[in-house]
Amino acid sequence: MITGSMVALVTPMTTxxxxxxxxxxxxxxFHLQEGTHAIVAVGTTGESATLSVAEHCMVIxxxxxxxxxxxxxxxxxxSNSPHEAIELTNEARVAGVDACLLVTPYYNKPTQxxxxxxxxxxxxxxxxxxILYNVPGRTACDMYNDTVDRLANIDNIIGIKDATGDLxxxxxxxxxxxxxxxxxxxxxxTAAELILLGGKGDIxxxxxxxxxxxSQLCEAALAGNTELTRRLSDQLMPVHNNLFxxxxxxxxxxxxxxxxxxxQAGIRLPLTPFSASEQPKLRSAMxxxxxx
Numbered sequence: 001m002i003t004g005s006m007v008a009l010v011t012p013m014t015t016x017x018x019x020x021x022x023x024x025x026x027x028x029x030f031h032l033q034e035g036t037h038a039i040v041a042v043g044t045t046g047e048s049a050t051l052s053v054a055e056h057c058m059v060i061x062x063x064x065x066x067x068x069x070x071x072x073x074x075x076x077x078x079s080n081s082p083h084e085a086i087e088l089t090n091e092a093r094v095a096g097v098d099a100c101l102l103v104t105p106y107y108n109k110p111t112q113x114x115x116x117x118x119x120x121x122x123x124x125x126x127x128x129x130x131i132l133y134n135v136p137g138r139t140a141c142d143m144y145n146d147t148v149d150r151l152a153n154i155d156n157i158i159g160i161k162d163a164t165g166d167l168x169x170x171x172x173x174x175x176x177x178x179x180x181x182x183x184x185x186x187x188x189x190t191a192a193e194l195i196l197l198g199g200k201g202d203i204x205x206x207x208x209x210x211x212x213x214x215s216q217l218c219e220a221a222l223a224g225n226t227e228l229t230r231r232l233s234d235q236l237m238p239v240h241n242n243l244f245x246x247x248x249x250x251x252x253x254x255x256x257x258x259x260x261x262x263x264q265a266g267i268r269l270p271l272t273p274f275s276a277s278e279q280p281k282l283r284s285a286m287x288x289x290x291x292x
Contacts, residue, residue, distance in 0.1 A: 005036055005202055006207070010027070017266060034211035037201065039073050040101060060073075073097045075099075099128065153180065167190055250267060254273070
């Protein structure tokens, strides 16, 4: 089982929108050095929506090769097309990832039966561990706990990233499904509490800029150290709350540039650079947290 702090890694880009391969190498080294427990390559934070299939697969392969088995690598391979999801998932399997993360099919607005059959279809056709990803605030598609419960019976579906931020819902998932799949948080502000309830880790945006603190938080929560977990969570909360002043990953890319890990906070349209009016809020949060 993959546990702990799993960074939802940004995909570095130049101001012209090209992938910045040296910066990607620098970021992966940063996470290996700072104690990140796993890397999620080309998820939502990695701008999967605007990478071509070829670029998507190249980034995954680059991360796998550089990590070289030191920590698990999870590839974001979801799509609203079952055929594209299968293609990406199979390419990630060939590249050597440890698992794949598949977002619910956005825009299509399927029924719960459609969601069940969609993920079952992919799981049956690509023999690799798969993690469901429910982020209704981003996809306009909500996978209900009853549907997750059904999918948890499929052998190679091993977890779910629950990005609802609803702790009661997360607790219900843990009580119903944790004997079959891992329940991961996908919501940094509530991650500590979800892990204390029995979750197995956090697929984190904040870990991009605070990998050591996020690793320490997850380790403390997994060990049941409530006092330390909540102290670290309180320390990180200003950053959690300000990394979504604009659509992710706009703020976190700017933050990494401020820290010197990206020379350019390049991003692809339709996303745009972080607004100057919002930058002081995030800078202040980073200073308050001790990141800057």
